[in-house]
Amino acid sequence: MPEKFDVIVHPAAELRGELRAQPSKNYTTRYLLAAALAAGESRVVGVATSEDAGAMLRCLEDWGAGVELVGGDAVIRGFGAGPREGVTLNPGNAGAVARFLMGVAALTTGTAFVTDYPDSLGKRPQGDLLEALSRLGARVQSREGMFPLSISGPVRGGVVEVSAERSSQYASALMFLGPLLPDGLDLRLTGDIKSHAPLRQTLDTLAAFGVQASASDDLSRITIPGGQAYRAGRVLVPGDYPGSAAILAAAATRPGELRLSNLREHDLQGEREALNVLREMGADLTREGDTVIVRGGRPLHAVTRDGDGFTDAVQALTAAAALAGGTTTWENVYTLRLKECDRISDTRRELEALGLTVTETQDSLTVTGTPSLAGGVTADGHGDHRMIMLLTVLGLSAQAPIRITGAHHIRKSYPMFFRHLEALGARFEYPEATRA
Ligand SMILES: O=C(O)C1=C[C@@H](OP(=O)(O)O)[C@@H](O)[C@H](O)C1
Numbered sequence: 371m372p373e374k375f376d377v378i379v380h381p382a383a384e385l386r387g388e389l390r391a392q393p394s395k396n397y398t399t400r401y402l403l404a405a406a407l408a409a410g411e412s413r414v415v416g417v418a419t420s421e422d423a424g425a426m427l428r429c430l431e432d433w434g435a436g437v438e439l440v441g442g443d444a445v446i447r448g449f450g451a452g453p454r455e456g457v458t459l460n461p462g463n464a465g466a467v468a469r470f471l472m473g474v475a476a477l478t479t480g481t482a483f484v485t486d487y488p489d490s491l492g493k494r495p496q497g498d499l500l501e502a503l504s505r506l507g508a509r510v511q512s513r514e515g516m517f518p519l520s521i522s523g524p525v526r527g528g529v530v531e532v533s534a535e536r537s538s539q540y541a542s543a544l545m546f547l548g549p550l551l552p553d554g555l556d557l558r559l560t561g562d563i564k565s566h567a568p569l570r571q572t573l574d575t576l577a578a579f580g581v582q583a584s585a586s587d588d589l590s591r592i593t594i595p596g597g598q599a600y601r602a603g604r605v606l607v608p609g610d611y612p613g614s615a616a617i618l619a620a621a622a623t624r625p626g627e628l629r630l631s632n633l634r635e636h637d638l639q640g641e642r643e644a645l646n647v648l649r650e651m652g653a654d655l656t657r658e659g660d661t662v663i664v665r666g667g668r669p670l671h672a673v674t675r676d677g678d679g680f681t682d683a684v685q686a687l688t689a690a691a692a693l694a695g696g697t698t699t700w701e702n703v704y705t706l707r708l709k710e711c712d713r714i715s716d717t718r719r720e721l722e723a724l725g726l727t728v729t730e731t732q733d734s735l736t737v738t739g740t741p742s743l744a745g746g747v748t749a750d751g752h753g754d755h756r757m758i759m760l761l762t763v764l765g766l767s768a769q770a771p772i773r774i775t776g777a778h779h780i781r782k783s784y785p786m787f788f789r790h791l792e793a794l795g796a797r798f799e800y801p802e803a804t805r806a
């Protein structure tokens with residue numbers, strides 16, 4: 371595959387075979403960070419190999435952590451509460467990585483943040499987190515609440531409000547910081563709290579590293595006593611539900627049979643709900659322990675669902691909706707506009723170009739499915755891995771091939787995505803990219 375490639379997706383008669391789900395993106399980023407915040411050596415077993423995982427590892431090294439990759443594991447020698455001063459970090463295009471590190475930066479007398487993705491991460495809002503940090507006493511500078519920016523602490527902690535209306539990542543960032551502050555943090559999450567699931571994954575991570583925290587049931591109040599230490603140890607990264615949702619959607623929409631292992635049943639990833647949504651749409655989807663089995667090709671039908679609980683699977687499920695009978699609506703998905711691209715308007719544009727009927731409101735997306743998708747067009751991947759997954763799933767069911775521009779951006783979260791589908795019988799070509 372060229373370094374930067376488009377992908378030509380050929381229609382697939384069927385998808386059949388066995389796969390192991392890749393390691394979770396959200397747990398990889400969290401475990402690596404927590405390991406760096408623990409003095410001593412930790413082993414994160416089975417880390418993701420995606421660009422976002424790489425971005426976290428690079429930044430932690432720049433801050434002074436020892437990083438060694440041993441087989442599929444990361445062995446981290448942590449810097450504890452003392453990341454190196456005066457460092458410039460570049461989290462690439464990784465939103466969660468960027469925000470978590472911005473929180474921790476308040477431990478330092480100065481950390482600068484830049485990105486080589488000015489058109490993606492560079493346009494995502496950071497103001498809510500910067501405001502909370504400055505209320506805590508940090509000095510912050512930014513380009514109107516966006517990258518590039520800098521954060522100077524140290525801060526003591528205490529009671530602070532943070533908006534959770536646009537992203538949960540701001541509150542997660544403060545949760546990673548809290549235990550290392552002398553006064554801890556008493557977080558008040560304001561607004562209509564979005565993405566509860568990743569907040570619970572952050573609480574889960576703190577517990578795995580021996581940090582105490584408590585939260586109200588609705589997560590509006592999260593209390594983290596100060597003066598704690600992260601405890602170094604060994605943690606195992608579970609399988610990734612958001613990326614797997616796209617593989618499951620592909621398997622549900624083509625004839626054949628998929629067995630996808632390494633997806634534990636009791637897991638805090640909200641995108642686990644994608645299994646229930648696909649079932650509700652009519653997919654034949656069962657589970658044997660950690661293995662999910664899809665017998666594909668059954669006719670699917672539309673659903674109406676609140677999509678906030680499975681935010682990173684909405685694109686994958688939109689592919690299923692576009693091939694289903696009837697009109698599907700995802701409600702309460704405003705935050706999709708603030709991801710790697712505008713996942714509401716940009717999705718509408720791409721699906722319309724494929725001949726589908728799509729409408730949007732500020733916080734919803736509605737798609738009317740078609741039993742026969744012509745294909746034969748070039749679609750814009752918008753530099754967004756989840757858009758690329760959506761368009762790929764559609765290409766597998768189209769009458770004629772679909773070309774997706776900038777498909778190398780799949781590496782942000784799922785570098786093996788095309789290889790995994792090839793193992794099931796899909797066929798792709800990887801011409802040199804026609805756009806960055
Ligand atoms: O905390 C995390 O690791 C994430 C939280 C979610 O973002 P929002 O909280 O902005 O919805 C999700 O979309 C992102 O991929 C990862």
Ligand SMILES: C=C(OP(=O)(O)O)C(=O)O
Nearest residue numbers: 463464465466467682709
């Ligand atoms: C939005 C995503 O990631 P992030 O916010 O971490 O860039 C995603 O993985 O779909």
